[in-house]
Amino acid sequence: MTVILGLTLILVLLAFLFYKYIRKLNKYLYLIAIILGVISFLQEITIINLGYVGLSFFLIVMFTGVLEKSEIKKRLMGVRAEYAILGTIFVIVHGLKFVVFSIDFYFFWDAPINFYLGIAAFFICAPLFITSFMWLRKKLKGKTWKKLHQLSYLFYLLVALHLILITNQRMWYYIVIFSVYFILKGIMIVQKNHGKTKEIPVKTKPIQT
């Protein structure tokens, strides 16, 4: 967990200090991520193909959504799409590596449940990944894009289950992190809906005399 949290801290600091550059140079960063991903895919064990780097990016993307209004939220929101795309590039490498590995070792159809949850998450993240690019996002209607990106909660849930069901030494860390996230998100949704119902004016018929 030290590696994942260390990476998360570094990425938060980078976003906080260089958010303007990250946005400006995003295409170059995607290219670097793809090159690193390809190299990592060809290696036996790296923190990229083990999924740690992708998870670090996604932890930031997730928790940015539940932060309160502040300078840190503002800056993290500024690079949220970039971080989500970079995270997905690294997650794709992790997914492909393990799929190839499962085929090599003949356990694709006989794998533990967390493996299939990972594959399901991989497929759900595909449309979210594609529509995160600004050129495609502009082609979609705001409401359609928002509705589609509500799938990200399902993606986070599948990722959480994928990680927890590995039942390794980090299981409790994952349980705590994802529980806190979903509780905070739930509170946020309830507060939002409560606010909306308050805003709607109650139409009353005038009393006829």
Next chain:
Amino acid sequence: MKNILILILFIAITGISLATEPISDSADIISGATNLTYNTEIDLIAGASDNNGSSEQSEPSVDTYGG
């Protein structure tokens, strides 16, 4: 309030993980070597090691005998 809660959560988890996971294991995994802290499914399935560290008791090496 929420931001402070998230900050405390991450500080606590980082503190616990630093206290429980040997820092050398974290360095090892960055350089591409799996270990007990970061054991992977690849190792488990390939039979390189299990959750107890090793699937079989290894033979004592020459070094063990002081050779």
